[in-house]
Amino acid sequence: MLKGVNWIAVLVAVVLLEALGYLWYGPLFGERWMAALGKEPDTSNLAVTMSLGVVNTIIIVLGLSWLLRRLGANSLNAALMGALAAWFFFDFTTMAIDYLYVRLSGELVLINMGYQLVAYLVAGAVIGLIKPKAA
Template sequence: MFKNINWIAVIIAVVLLEVLGFLWYGPVLGEAWSVAYRDSIGRDPDMSNLVVTQSLGVVNTLILVFGLAWVFARLGVNSLAGIGTAVAAWFFFNFTTMAIEYIYMGLAPNLVIINMGYQLLAYLVAGAVLGLMPGSARDS
């Protein structure tokens, strides 16, 4: 079931997404995200246990990338088709799930847009890595 997954591509994608997340929620949009979070939740983000939070984030990213790699292997996705497939997966599953946060939970639109933007970029990067790395998507 998992024999056609390029594990090197999975690890590379996870590392790239962690770097992207650091940049996105740090120097690029960190302040805007903190303000939007505070406006939505009514308090500052909890930074008291970053080791646990970051570790869980890495596990979550690994599950996401592994899931995409599994879908790519099952569908025989390779080359730049990986980007399109990843965007479709983002739209059908991630975008719609995150939209619920705005629709029903009343989160600030800026917070949702910042989070959705990161997720879209993450899917694009993972899709490119998984689709373009040799052996990442063979027929199963």
């Protein structure tokens, strides 16, 4: 399954998504996100939480890379469309459950969904733009 993974693209995408997360949940939407969350996030084990977040991001980017390769998405446009479809069919619908059944606030869910949408598109763009070395 990991054969043919473009590790350079994965690494670049992971770094960009971590930076995006810092900006999204910090200067861009941090205050609104905290207000919508309704409580202070638990920062008692921040190093572990952040490390697990990076692992989660790696898994997402690897999965997206695998999916786009299986779809034959070899151009920027095809990678973006594949990433958008993956976000919509899997991430959007999964996060919608937080609103429908968990009853998280609409604003909180929209902030989180927005981050995920941009993250999938950035990762898709990186995967579509950085071509693997020829074997």
